Amino acid sequence: MNATAKTMTDNAALLEIKGVDKKFGGVNALRDIGFCLNQGSITGLIGPNGAGKTTLFNLITGVFPADRGEIRFKGRPVNRCRVHELVRLGIARTFQNVELFENMTVLENILVGLHTRTKCGMLESMLRFPRTIREEKKAMTRATELLEFVGLQKYMHQRSSDLPFGWQRLLELARALAAEPGLLLLDEPAAGLNMSETRELGELIKQIKDQGITILLVEHDMSLTMSISEKIVVLDQGKKIAEGPPRTVQSDETVMAAYLGKAKK
Amino acid sequence: MGDRSQKIIYAVFVLAVILLGWGIDNAYYLQMLIFIGINTLLALSLNMLMGYAGQISLGHAAFYGIGAYVTAILTATYQVPPLLSLPAAVCMAMFVAWIVGIPTLRLSGYYLGMGTLGFGMIVHIVFREWSSVTGGASGFVGIPPLTAGPLTFDSERHYFFLVWTVVLLAIIMCRRIIDSRVGRALRAIHDGEKAAAAVGVDTKKLKLQVFVLSAGMAALAGFLYAHLIYFISPGTFGFVTSIRIVTMVVIGGMASIWGSLFGASLLTLLPEWLHAFSEFEMVVYGLILMTVMIFLPRGLTRGLLDIYERYRKNNDR
Secondary structure (H helix, E strand, O other), rough: OOOOHHHHOOOOEEEEEEEEEEEEEOOOEEEEEEEEEEOOEEEEEOOOOOOOOHHHHHHHHHOOOEEEEEEEOOOOEEEEEEEEHHHHEEEOOOOOOOOOOOOOOOHHHHHHHHHHHHOOHHHHHOOOHHHHHHHHHHHHHHHHHHHHHHOHHHHHEEEEHHHHHHHHHHHHHHHHHHOOOOEEEEEEOOOOOOOHHHHHHHHHHHHHHOOOOEEEOOOOOOHHHHHOOOOOEEEEOOOOEEEEOOOHOOHHHHHHHHHHHOOOO | OOOHHHHHHHHHHHHHHHHOOOOOOOHHHHHHHHHHHHHHHHHHHHHHHHOOOOOOOOOEEEEEEEHHHHHHHHHHHHOOOHHHHHHHHHHHHHHHHHHHHHHHOOOHHHHHHHHHHHHHHHHHHHHHHOOHHHHHHOOOOOOOOOOOOOOOOOOOOHHHHHHHHHHHHHHHHHHHOOOHHHHHHHHHHHHHHHHHHHHOHHHHHHHHHHHHHHHHHHHHHHHHHHHOOOOOOOHHOOOOHHHHHHHHHHHHHEEEEEHHHHHHHHHHHHHHHHHHHHHHHHHHHHHHHHHHHHOOOOOOHHHHHHHHHHHHHHHHO
Protein backbone atom coordinates (compact mmCIF):
# COMPACT_ATOMS: atom_id res chain seq x y z
CA MET A 1 0.00 0.00 0.00
CA ASN A 2 2.75 2.37 0.93
CA ALA A 3 5.85 1.72 -1.10
CA THR A 4 7.54 5.03 -0.34
CA ALA A 5 6.74 4.73 3.33
CA LYS A 6 8.21 1.25 3.59
CA THR A 7 11.55 2.32 2.18
CA MET A 8 12.06 4.90 4.90
CA THR A 9 13.70 3.74 8.09
CA ASP A 10 11.27 2.65 10.73
CA ASN A 11 12.04 5.40 13.18
CA ALA A 12 12.07 8.31 10.75
CA ALA A 13 9.67 11.10 11.67
CA LEU A 14 6.81 11.23 9.20
CA LEU A 15 5.37 14.40 10.63
CA GLU A 16 7.38 17.02 12.50
CA ILE A 17 5.72 19.91 14.29
CA LYS A 18 8.02 22.65 15.56
CA GLY A 19 7.15 25.74 17.62
CA VAL A 20 3.65 26.10 16.25
CA ASP A 21 1.48 29.03 17.40
CA LYS A 22 -2.11 29.79 16.48
CA LYS A 23 -4.17 32.73 17.66
CA PHE A 24 -7.87 33.38 17.11
CA GLY A 25 -8.48 37.04 17.88
CA GLY A 26 -6.88 37.48 21.29
CA VAL A 27 -7.06 33.82 22.23
CA ASN A 28 -3.93 31.71 22.07
CA ALA A 29 -5.41 28.48 20.77
CA LEU A 30 -1.99 26.88 20.48
CA ARG A 31 1.33 27.99 21.94
CA ASP A 32 4.73 26.65 20.95
CA ILE A 33 3.58 23.15 20.13
CA GLY A 34 6.21 20.69 19.00
CA PHE A 35 6.34 16.93 18.60
CA CYS A 36 7.06 14.24 16.03
CA LEU A 37 5.09 11.32 14.70
CA ASN A 38 7.22 8.32 13.88
CA GLN A 39 6.67 6.34 10.74
CA GLY A 40 4.15 3.55 11.35
CA SER A 41 3.23 4.51 14.90
CA ILE A 42 -0.03 5.25 16.67
CA THR A 43 0.00 8.45 18.68
CA GLY A 44 -2.81 9.54 20.97
CA LEU A 45 -3.55 13.25 21.34
CA ILE A 46 -5.48 13.96 24.51
CA GLY A 47 -6.45 16.92 26.64
CA PRO A 48 -9.47 18.50 28.28
CA ASN A 49 -12.08 20.31 26.20
CA GLY A 50 -10.71 23.49 24.66
CA ALA A 51 -7.13 22.26 24.90
CA GLY A 52 -6.56 22.90 21.19
CA LYS A 53 -6.74 19.37 19.81
CA THR A 54 -9.12 20.22 16.99
CA THR A 55 -7.16 23.37 16.16
CA LEU A 56 -4.04 21.26 15.85
CA PHE A 57 -5.90 18.82 13.60
CA ASN A 58 -7.01 21.66 11.39
CA LEU A 59 -3.45 22.98 11.17
CA ILE A 60 -2.04 19.61 10.19
CA THR A 61 -4.74 19.05 7.55
CA GLY A 62 -4.33 22.56 6.12
CA VAL A 63 -7.73 24.02 7.01
CA PHE A 64 -5.84 27.15 8.14
CA PRO A 65 -2.11 27.95 8.38
CA ALA A 66 -0.12 28.31 11.58
CA ASP A 67 0.81 31.84 12.69
CA ARG A 68 4.32 30.75 13.53
CA GLY A 69 6.36 27.59 13.52
CA GLU A 70 6.75 24.78 11.07
CA ILE A 71 4.98 21.59 10.09
CA ARG A 72 6.90 19.13 7.96
CA PHE A 73 5.43 16.04 6.32
CA LYS A 74 7.87 13.50 4.86
CA GLY A 75 10.54 16.13 5.43
CA ARG A 76 8.86 18.83 3.37
CA PRO A 77 7.26 21.95 4.84
CA VAL A 78 3.49 21.92 4.38
CA ASN A 79 2.46 25.07 6.26
CA ARG A 80 0.96 26.73 3.22
CA CYS A 81 -0.58 23.70 1.51
CA ARG A 82 -4.34 23.60 1.00
CA VAL A 83 -6.50 20.77 2.29
CA HIS A 84 -6.83 18.84 -0.98
CA GLU A 85 -3.11 19.16 -1.74
CA LEU A 86 -2.29 17.56 1.60
CA VAL A 87 -4.62 14.66 0.85
CA ARG A 88 -2.69 14.12 -2.37
CA LEU A 89 0.58 14.18 -0.41
CA GLY A 90 -0.84 11.58 1.95
CA ILE A 91 -2.65 13.15 4.90
CA ALA A 92 -6.22 11.90 5.32
CA ARG A 93 -8.66 12.44 8.16
CA THR A 94 -12.02 11.58 9.63
CA PHE A 95 -14.31 14.02 11.40
CA GLN A 96 -15.63 14.14 14.93
CA ASN A 97 -19.23 14.40 13.72
CA VAL A 98 -18.91 12.06 10.69
CA GLU A 99 -19.04 13.99 7.44
CA LEU A 100 -20.32 11.59 4.81
CA PHE A 101 -21.83 12.46 1.45
CA GLU A 102 -25.35 11.71 2.54
CA ASN A 103 -27.09 11.70 -0.81
CA MET A 104 -24.60 9.25 -2.26
CA THR A 105 -24.41 5.50 -1.82
CA VAL A 106 -21.89 3.73 0.40
CA LEU A 107 -19.90 2.70 -2.68
CA GLU A 108 -19.95 6.20 -4.16
CA ASN A 109 -18.60 7.61 -0.91
CA ILE A 110 -15.56 5.36 -1.24
CA LEU A 111 -15.20 6.19 -4.93
CA VAL A 112 -15.05 9.88 -4.03
CA GLY A 113 -12.43 8.90 -1.48
CA LEU A 114 -10.36 7.54 -4.37
CA HIS A 115 -10.42 10.98 -6.00
CA THR A 116 -6.73 11.69 -5.51
CA ARG A 117 -5.72 8.23 -6.74
CA THR A 118 -7.66 8.47 -10.00
CA LYS A 119 -7.16 10.94 -12.83
CA CYS A 120 -10.08 11.23 -15.23
CA GLY A 121 -11.01 14.89 -15.83
CA MET A 122 -14.08 16.71 -17.13
CA LEU A 123 -13.30 16.35 -20.83
CA GLU A 124 -12.13 12.77 -20.52
CA SER A 125 -15.30 11.77 -18.70
CA MET A 126 -17.36 13.12 -21.61
CA LEU A 127 -15.33 11.31 -24.26
CA ARG A 128 -14.97 8.12 -22.21
CA PHE A 129 -11.70 6.69 -23.54
CA PRO A 130 -10.90 2.99 -22.96
CA ARG A 131 -8.45 4.27 -20.37
CA THR A 132 -11.30 6.00 -18.54
CA ILE A 133 -13.33 2.81 -18.39
CA ARG A 134 -10.31 0.83 -17.20
CA GLU A 135 -9.67 3.35 -14.44
CA GLU A 136 -13.31 3.21 -13.38
CA LYS A 137 -13.17 -0.59 -13.14
CA LYS A 138 -9.99 -0.45 -11.09
CA ALA A 139 -11.57 2.09 -8.77
CA MET A 140 -14.56 -0.20 -8.28
CA THR A 141 -12.34 -3.14 -7.36
CA ARG A 142 -10.38 -1.04 -4.90
CA ALA A 143 -13.57 0.39 -3.38
CA THR A 144 -15.00 -3.10 -2.90
CA GLU A 145 -11.79 -4.21 -1.18
CA LEU A 146 -11.99 -1.28 1.20
CA LEU A 147 -15.63 -2.00 1.98
CA GLU A 148 -14.73 -5.61 2.68
CA PHE A 149 -12.00 -4.42 5.03
CA VAL A 150 -14.52 -2.55 7.20
CA GLY A 151 -17.25 -5.16 6.59
CA LEU A 152 -19.74 -3.00 4.71
CA GLN A 153 -19.62 -4.67 1.28
CA LYS A 154 -23.18 -5.97 1.69
CA TYR A 155 -24.54 -2.45 1.98
CA MET A 156 -22.63 -0.81 -0.85
CA HIS A 157 -25.71 0.28 -2.76
CA GLN A 158 -27.50 1.82 0.22
CA ARG A 159 -27.57 5.53 0.79
CA SER A 160 -24.86 6.35 3.29
CA SER A 161 -27.25 8.30 5.51
CA ASP A 162 -29.37 5.14 5.94
CA LEU A 163 -26.55 3.31 7.72
CA PRO A 164 -26.56 3.14 11.53
CA PHE A 165 -24.16 5.59 13.15
CA GLY A 166 -21.47 3.07 14.01
CA TRP A 167 -21.28 1.91 10.41
CA GLN A 168 -21.17 5.47 9.17
CA ARG A 169 -17.97 5.85 11.20
CA LEU A 170 -16.53 2.75 9.56
CA LEU A 171 -17.50 4.04 6.15
CA GLU A 172 -15.80 7.34 6.83
CA LEU A 173 -12.69 5.45 7.94
CA ALA A 174 -12.73 3.40 4.73
CA ARG A 175 -13.19 6.56 2.68
CA ALA A 176 -10.13 8.11 4.34
CA LEU A 177 -8.13 4.94 3.62
CA ALA A 178 -9.12 5.14 -0.05
CA ALA A 179 -6.80 8.15 -0.37
CA GLU A 180 -3.88 5.81 0.46
CA PRO A 181 -2.63 8.07 3.20
CA GLY A 182 0.75 7.91 4.87
CA LEU A 183 -0.74 9.69 7.87
CA LEU A 184 -4.27 9.17 9.08
CA LEU A 185 -5.85 11.58 11.55
CA LEU A 186 -8.81 10.26 13.49
CA ASP A 187 -10.93 12.81 15.33
CA GLU A 188 -12.71 10.99 18.17
CA PRO A 189 -13.45 7.86 16.14
CA ALA A 190 -15.10 6.11 19.11
CA ALA A 191 -17.52 8.91 20.00
CA GLY A 192 -21.06 7.54 19.86
CA LEU A 193 -19.94 3.91 19.63
CA ASN A 194 -20.84 1.24 22.21
CA MET A 195 -18.22 -0.88 23.97
CA SER A 196 -18.06 -3.77 21.52
CA GLU A 197 -18.00 -1.40 18.56
CA THR A 198 -15.17 0.52 20.21
CA ARG A 199 -13.23 -2.70 20.70
CA GLU A 200 -13.67 -3.63 17.05
CA LEU A 201 -12.57 -0.16 16.04
CA GLY A 202 -9.41 -0.58 18.12
CA GLU A 203 -8.64 -3.81 16.25
CA LEU A 204 -9.27 -2.11 12.93
CA ILE A 205 -6.95 0.78 13.82
CA LYS A 206 -4.20 -1.68 14.72
CA GLN A 207 -4.66 -3.44 11.37
CA ILE A 208 -4.40 -0.10 9.60
CA LYS A 209 -1.19 0.59 11.45
CA ASP A 210 0.15 -2.81 10.40
CA GLN A 211 -0.30 -1.72 6.78
CA GLY A 212 2.35 0.92 7.50
CA ILE A 213 0.04 3.86 8.01
CA THR A 214 0.91 6.33 10.74
CA ILE A 215 -2.01 7.32 12.95
CA LEU A 216 -2.74 10.37 15.07
CA LEU A 217 -5.74 9.85 17.26
CA VAL A 218 -7.81 12.31 19.27
CA GLU A 219 -9.98 10.34 21.62
CA HIS A 220 -11.83 10.78 24.88
CA ASP A 221 -12.16 7.06 25.42
CA MET A 222 -9.05 6.58 27.55
CA SER A 223 -9.11 2.80 27.55
CA LEU A 224 -8.97 2.79 23.75
CA THR A 225 -6.31 5.51 23.50
CA MET A 226 -4.08 4.01 26.17
CA SER A 227 -4.36 0.47 24.83
CA ILE A 228 -3.46 1.14 21.20
CA SER A 229 -1.18 4.19 21.32
CA GLU A 230 2.58 3.89 21.55
CA LYS A 231 2.92 7.53 22.50
CA ILE A 232 0.58 10.05 24.09
CA VAL A 233 0.76 13.82 23.65
CA VAL A 234 -1.20 15.83 26.20
CA LEU A 235 -2.43 19.34 25.48
CA ASP A 236 -3.90 21.76 27.99
CA GLN A 237 -4.97 25.33 27.24
CA GLY A 238 -3.03 25.37 24.00
CA LYS A 239 0.21 24.05 25.46
CA LYS A 240 1.84 20.67 25.38
CA ILE A 241 2.11 19.55 28.98
CA ALA A 242 3.33 16.02 28.52
CA GLU A 243 4.57 13.54 25.93
CA GLY A 244 5.59 9.93 26.32
CA PRO A 245 4.48 6.33 26.52
CA PRO A 246 0.95 5.81 27.95
CA ARG A 247 2.20 4.47 31.28
CA THR A 248 4.40 7.49 32.10
CA VAL A 249 1.83 10.01 30.92
CA GLN A 250 -0.91 8.43 33.03
CA SER A 251 1.08 8.90 36.20
CA ASP A 252 2.31 12.39 35.30
CA GLU A 253 1.28 14.95 37.91
CA THR A 254 0.69 17.89 35.56
CA VAL A 255 -1.59 15.68 33.45
CA MET A 256 -3.59 14.60 36.50
CA ALA A 257 -3.86 18.24 37.55
CA ALA A 258 -5.09 19.30 34.12
CA TYR A 259 -7.77 16.63 34.09
CA LEU A 260 -8.85 16.58 37.72
CA GLY A 261 -7.87 20.00 38.97
CA LYS A 262 -4.95 20.69 41.28
CA ALA A 263 -4.78 18.87 44.61
CA LYS A 264 -5.03 21.20 47.61
CA LYS A 265 -1.85 21.57 49.59
CA MET B 1 -29.89 3.26 -13.28
CA GLY B 2 -28.45 0.28 -15.12
CA ASP B 3 -26.66 0.49 -18.42
CA ARG B 4 -29.46 -1.37 -20.19
CA SER B 5 -32.35 0.71 -18.96
CA GLN B 6 -30.34 3.78 -19.91
CA LYS B 7 -29.96 2.48 -23.46
CA ILE B 8 -33.69 1.79 -23.64
CA ILE B 9 -34.47 5.31 -22.50
CA TYR B 10 -32.14 6.75 -25.15
CA ALA B 11 -33.78 4.56 -27.81
CA VAL B 12 -37.25 5.74 -26.78
CA PHE B 13 -36.00 9.31 -26.86
CA VAL B 14 -34.55 8.98 -30.36
CA LEU B 15 -37.72 7.26 -31.60
CA ALA B 16 -39.91 9.99 -30.14
CA VAL B 17 -37.80 12.70 -31.79
CA ILE B 18 -37.97 10.97 -35.19
CA LEU B 19 -41.72 10.35 -34.95
CA LEU B 20 -42.46 13.90 -33.85
CA GLY B 21 -40.13 15.35 -36.46
CA TRP B 22 -41.72 13.46 -39.36
CA GLY B 23 -45.24 13.32 -38.03
CA ILE B 24 -45.90 16.96 -37.25
CA ASP B 25 -46.56 19.28 -40.17
CA ASN B 26 -47.82 22.27 -38.26
CA ALA B 27 -45.00 24.85 -38.19
CA TYR B 28 -46.23 26.29 -34.89
CA TYR B 29 -46.03 22.93 -33.10
CA LEU B 30 -42.58 22.30 -34.52
CA GLN B 31 -41.48 25.72 -33.33
CA MET B 32 -42.79 24.95 -29.82
CA LEU B 33 -40.83 21.70 -29.81
CA ILE B 34 -37.71 23.54 -30.94
CA PHE B 35 -38.15 25.99 -28.05
CA ILE B 36 -38.52 23.07 -25.67
CA GLY B 37 -35.23 21.73 -26.98
CA ILE B 38 -33.45 25.05 -26.50
CA ASN B 39 -34.91 25.43 -23.02
CA THR B 40 -33.87 21.87 -22.19
CA LEU B 41 -30.30 22.82 -23.02
CA LEU B 42 -30.57 25.83 -20.73
CA ALA B 43 -32.11 23.83 -17.90
CA LEU B 44 -29.51 21.11 -18.35
CA SER B 45 -26.67 23.61 -18.20
CA LEU B 46 -27.97 25.14 -14.99
CA ASN B 47 -28.79 21.73 -13.52
CA MET B 48 -25.14 20.70 -13.78
CA LEU B 49 -24.21 23.77 -11.77
CA MET B 50 -27.16 24.02 -9.38
CA GLY B 51 -28.62 20.52 -9.15
CA TYR B 52 -25.38 18.58 -9.04
CA ALA B 53 -22.70 20.94 -7.76
CA GLY B 54 -25.11 22.94 -5.56
CA GLN B 55 -23.99 26.36 -6.80
CA ILE B 56 -26.84 28.69 -7.63
CA SER B 57 -26.75 31.11 -10.55
CA LEU B 58 -29.38 33.81 -10.93
CA GLY B 59 -27.65 35.27 -13.96
CA HIS B 60 -27.62 32.36 -16.36
CA ALA B 61 -29.52 34.25 -19.06
CA ALA B 62 -26.33 36.31 -19.47
CA PHE B 63 -24.46 33.33 -20.97
CA TYR B 64 -27.50 32.50 -23.10
CA GLY B 65 -27.37 36.10 -24.33
CA ILE B 66 -23.63 36.08 -24.92
CA GLY B 67 -24.03 33.02 -27.12
CA ALA B 68 -26.80 34.69 -29.10
CA TYR B 69 -25.16 38.11 -29.45
CA VAL B 70 -21.70 36.83 -30.35
CA THR B 71 -23.03 34.74 -33.20
CA ALA B 72 -25.39 37.55 -34.29
CA ILE B 73 -22.60 40.09 -34.44
CA LEU B 74 -20.14 37.74 -36.13
CA THR B 75 -22.49 36.31 -38.75
CA ALA B 76 -24.55 39.42 -39.54
CA THR B 77 -22.04 42.24 -39.09
CA TYR B 78 -18.86 40.44 -40.12
CA GLN B 79 -20.25 37.69 -42.39
CA VAL B 80 -18.42 34.96 -40.50
CA PRO B 81 -19.83 31.50 -41.36
CA PRO B 82 -21.97 30.09 -38.51
CA LEU B 83 -19.71 27.05 -38.23
CA LEU B 84 -16.95 29.38 -37.03
CA SER B 85 -19.16 31.64 -34.97
CA LEU B 86 -20.38 28.67 -32.94
CA PRO B 87 -17.03 27.94 -31.28
CA ALA B 88 -16.48 31.69 -30.92
CA ALA B 89 -19.81 32.14 -29.12
CA VAL B 90 -19.28 29.17 -26.82
CA CYS B 91 -15.66 30.08 -26.06
CA MET B 92 -16.59 33.70 -25.36
CA ALA B 93 -19.22 32.64 -22.81
CA MET B 94 -16.79 30.18 -21.24
CA PHE B 95 -14.10 32.84 -21.04
CA VAL B 96 -16.48 35.32 -19.40
CA ALA B 97 -17.61 32.60 -16.97
CA TRP B 98 -14.01 31.89 -16.10
CA ILE B 99 -13.22 35.56 -15.41
CA VAL B 100 -16.44 36.10 -13.45
CA GLY B 101 -16.30 32.73 -11.72
CA ILE B 102 -12.93 33.22 -10.03
CA PRO B 103 -14.16 35.94 -7.64
CA THR B 104 -17.86 35.00 -7.62
CA LEU B 105 -17.56 31.31 -6.78
CA ARG B 106 -15.79 32.21 -3.54
CA LEU B 107 -19.26 33.14 -2.39
CA SER B 108 -21.85 30.59 -1.43
CA GLY B 109 -25.58 30.35 -0.81
CA TYR B 110 -27.52 33.63 -0.93
CA TYR B 111 -24.37 35.62 -1.59
CA LEU B 112 -23.55 33.61 -4.68
CA GLY B 113 -27.14 34.20 -5.79
CA MET B 114 -26.69 37.95 -5.36
CA GLY B 115 -23.32 37.92 -7.11
CA THR B 116 -24.60 36.09 -10.18
CA LEU B 117 -27.74 38.25 -10.18
CA GLY B 118 -25.57 41.35 -10.40
CA PHE B 119 -23.50 39.81 -13.17
CA GLY B 120 -26.65 39.01 -15.16
CA MET B 121 -27.84 42.59 -14.82
CA ILE B 122 -24.54 44.04 -15.98
CA VAL B 123 -24.50 41.86 -19.10
CA HIS B 124 -28.12 42.76 -19.80
CA ILE B 125 -27.25 46.46 -19.59
CA VAL B 126 -24.32 45.96 -21.97
CA PHE B 127 -26.67 44.34 -24.52
CA ARG B 128 -29.10 47.23 -24.20
CA GLU B 129 -26.74 50.18 -24.10
CA TRP B 130 -23.93 49.24 -26.47
CA SER B 131 -26.17 50.13 -29.39
CA SER B 132 -23.49 50.51 -32.05
CA VAL B 133 -22.62 46.82 -31.74
CA THR B 134 -25.70 45.10 -30.32
CA GLY B 135 -28.47 47.19 -31.83
CA GLY B 136 -29.48 48.44 -28.41
CA ALA B 137 -32.95 48.17 -26.92
CA SER B 138 -34.65 47.75 -30.29
CA GLY B 139 -32.75 44.56 -30.91
CA PHE B 140 -30.48 43.01 -33.49
CA VAL B 141 -32.00 42.32 -36.89
CA GLY B 142 -30.85 40.27 -39.86
CA ILE B 143 -29.18 37.21 -38.37
CA PRO B 144 -28.65 34.74 -41.23
CA PRO B 145 -30.03 31.20 -41.15
CA LEU B 146 -27.74 28.41 -40.09
CA THR B 147 -25.70 26.84 -42.87
CA ALA B 148 -23.09 24.14 -42.63
CA GLY B 149 -21.55 23.36 -45.99
CA PRO B 150 -24.35 22.04 -48.24
CA LEU B 151 -26.84 21.92 -45.34
CA THR B 152 -29.15 24.83 -44.64
CA PHE B 153 -31.33 24.77 -41.57
CA ASP B 154 -34.01 27.20 -42.68
CA SER B 155 -37.11 25.02 -42.38
CA GLU B 156 -38.73 24.23 -39.04
CA ARG B 157 -38.30 20.51 -39.62
CA HIS B 158 -34.58 20.71 -40.28
CA TYR B 159 -34.10 22.94 -37.28
CA PHE B 160 -36.13 20.59 -35.13
CA PHE B 161 -33.82 17.69 -35.93
CA LEU B 162 -30.73 19.83 -35.43
CA VAL B 163 -31.81 21.11 -32.01
CA TRP B 164 -32.90 17.74 -30.71
CA THR B 165 -29.72 16.04 -31.91
CA VAL B 166 -27.80 18.63 -29.93
CA VAL B 167 -30.05 18.02 -26.92
CA LEU B 168 -29.47 14.27 -27.13
CA LEU B 169 -25.71 14.74 -27.33
CA ALA B 170 -25.82 17.17 -24.41
CA ILE B 171 -27.83 14.71 -22.33
CA ILE B 172 -25.36 11.90 -23.07
CA MET B 173 -22.39 14.13 -22.21
CA CYS B 174 -23.95 15.30 -18.95
CA ARG B 175 -24.92 11.75 -17.99
CA ARG B 176 -21.35 10.65 -18.60
CA ILE B 177 -19.92 13.45 -16.49
CA ILE B 178 -22.32 12.71 -13.65
CA ASP B 179 -21.42 9.01 -13.64
CA SER B 180 -17.68 9.70 -13.66
CA ARG B 181 -15.06 10.63 -11.10
CA VAL B 182 -15.70 14.32 -11.80
CA GLY B 183 -19.46 13.96 -11.37
CA ARG B 184 -19.08 12.18 -8.06
CA ALA B 185 -16.77 14.94 -6.86
CA LEU B 186 -19.38 17.52 -7.91
CA ARG B 187 -22.10 15.78 -5.96
CA ALA B 188 -19.70 15.49 -3.04
CA ILE B 189 -19.27 19.28 -3.06
CA HIS B 190 -23.06 19.60 -2.96
CA ASP B 191 -23.32 17.30 0.06
CA GLY B 192 -20.47 18.86 2.00
CA GLU B 193 -17.70 21.10 0.80
CA LYS B 194 -15.55 20.50 3.87
CA ALA B 195 -15.70 16.75 3.49
CA ALA B 196 -15.11 16.98 -0.26
CA ALA B 197 -11.91 18.93 0.35
CA ALA B 198 -10.92 16.42 3.02
CA VAL B 199 -10.96 13.58 0.48
CA GLY B 200 -8.80 15.61 -1.86
CA VAL B 201 -11.27 17.33 -4.18
CA ASP B 202 -10.01 20.73 -5.31
CA THR B 203 -13.40 22.32 -4.69
CA LYS B 204 -12.47 25.77 -6.01
CA LYS B 205 -11.15 24.45 -9.31
CA LEU B 206 -13.99 22.01 -9.85
CA LYS B 207 -16.69 24.58 -9.15
CA LEU B 208 -15.04 26.91 -11.64
CA GLN B 209 -14.83 24.11 -14.22
CA VAL B 210 -18.49 23.24 -13.96
CA PHE B 211 -19.44 26.92 -14.06
CA VAL B 212 -17.47 27.33 -17.29
CA LEU B 213 -18.99 24.17 -18.77
CA SER B 214 -22.46 25.33 -17.81
CA ALA B 215 -21.87 28.73 -19.41
CA GLY B 216 -20.72 27.04 -22.61
CA MET B 217 -23.91 24.99 -22.81
CA ALA B 218 -26.08 28.03 -22.20
CA ALA B 219 -24.22 29.86 -24.98
CA LEU B 220 -24.88 26.94 -27.31
CA ALA B 221 -28.59 27.36 -26.56
CA GLY B 222 -28.25 31.07 -27.30
CA PHE B 223 -26.55 30.32 -30.62
CA LEU B 224 -29.39 27.99 -31.64
CA TYR B 225 -31.97 30.56 -30.55
CA ALA B 226 -30.41 33.40 -32.57
CA HIS B 227 -30.30 31.39 -35.80
CA LEU B 228 -33.82 30.14 -35.24
CA ILE B 229 -35.66 33.45 -35.14
CA TYR B 230 -33.10 35.72 -36.88
CA PHE B 231 -33.79 38.51 -34.40
CA ILE B 232 -32.67 39.02 -30.80
CA SER B 233 -33.33 41.75 -28.28
CA PRO B 234 -31.97 42.37 -24.77
CA GLY B 235 -35.34 41.60 -23.17
CA THR B 236 -34.94 37.90 -23.95
CA PHE B 237 -31.76 37.67 -21.88
CA GLY B 238 -32.78 39.54 -18.76
CA PHE B 239 -33.50 38.70 -15.17
CA VAL B 240 -36.87 37.10 -15.94
CA THR B 241 -35.22 34.52 -18.19
CA SER B 242 -32.62 33.71 -15.54
CA ILE B 243 -35.39 33.05 -13.05
CA ARG B 244 -37.28 31.00 -15.61
CA ILE B 245 -34.26 28.74 -16.08
CA VAL B 246 -33.99 28.30 -12.31
CA THR B 247 -37.69 27.46 -12.21
CA MET B 248 -37.29 24.84 -14.95
CA VAL B 249 -34.55 23.14 -12.96
CA VAL B 250 -36.45 23.21 -9.67
CA ILE B 251 -39.80 22.17 -11.15
CA GLY B 252 -38.24 19.45 -13.29
CA GLY B 253 -36.08 18.16 -10.50
CA MET B 254 -32.70 19.20 -9.14
CA ALA B 255 -29.89 16.80 -9.99
CA SER B 256 -32.00 15.05 -12.59
CA ILE B 257 -30.99 15.01 -16.25
CA TRP B 258 -34.44 14.04 -17.52
CA GLY B 259 -35.95 16.47 -15.05
CA SER B 260 -34.40 19.26 -17.10
CA LEU B 261 -36.37 18.01 -20.09
CA PHE B 262 -39.64 17.85 -18.13
CA GLY B 263 -39.13 21.21 -16.47
CA ALA B 264 -38.29 22.86 -19.78
CA SER B 265 -41.30 21.24 -21.48
CA LEU B 266 -43.71 22.33 -18.78
CA LEU B 267 -42.46 25.89 -18.62
CA THR B 268 -42.47 26.25 -22.40
CA LEU B 269 -45.89 24.73 -22.97
CA LEU B 270 -47.75 26.06 -19.94
CA PRO B 271 -47.93 29.72 -21.08
CA GLU B 272 -49.20 28.52 -24.48
CA TRP B 273 -51.91 26.35 -22.95
CA LEU B 274 -52.93 29.10 -20.58
CA HIS B 275 -53.70 31.69 -23.26
CA ALA B 276 -57.34 30.67 -22.84
CA PHE B 277 -57.35 32.27 -19.40
CA SER B 278 -56.44 35.62 -20.99
CA GLU B 279 -55.89 38.15 -18.18
CA PHE B 280 -55.76 35.44 -15.52
CA GLU B 281 -53.00 33.63 -17.38
CA MET B 282 -50.21 34.62 -14.98
CA VAL B 283 -52.34 33.82 -11.94
CA VAL B 284 -53.09 30.30 -13.14
CA TYR B 285 -49.46 29.86 -14.21
CA GLY B 286 -48.30 30.82 -10.72
CA LEU B 287 -50.87 28.58 -9.08
CA ILE B 288 -49.78 25.57 -11.10
CA LEU B 289 -46.11 26.12 -10.23
CA MET B 290 -47.02 26.54 -6.55
CA THR B 291 -49.08 23.35 -6.58
CA VAL B 292 -46.25 21.37 -8.14
CA MET B 293 -43.82 22.66 -5.52
CA ILE B 294 -46.19 21.97 -2.61
CA PHE B 295 -47.06 18.43 -3.63
CA LEU B 296 -43.87 17.45 -5.44
CA PRO B 297 -41.20 19.43 -3.58
CA ARG B 298 -38.42 17.39 -5.16
CA GLY B 299 -39.61 18.27 -8.65
CA LEU B 300 -41.62 16.47 -11.27
CA THR B 301 -39.23 13.61 -11.96
CA ARG B 302 -38.53 12.52 -8.39
CA GLY B 303 -42.03 13.38 -7.26
CA LEU B 304 -43.75 11.28 -9.89
CA LEU B 305 -41.33 8.41 -9.31
CA ASP B 306 -42.10 8.56 -5.58
CA ILE B 307 -45.83 8.42 -6.28
CA TYR B 308 -45.31 5.45 -8.60
CA GLU B 309 -43.24 3.59 -5.97
CA ARG B 310 -45.87 4.22 -3.31
CA TYR B 311 -48.59 2.99 -5.66
CA ARG B 312 -46.64 -0.17 -6.43
CA LYS B 313 -45.99 -0.88 -2.75
CA ASN B 314 -49.67 -0.48 -1.92
CA ASN B 315 -50.59 -2.90 -4.69
CA ASP B 316 -48.06 -5.46 -3.52
CA ARG B 317 -49.68 -5.68 -0.14
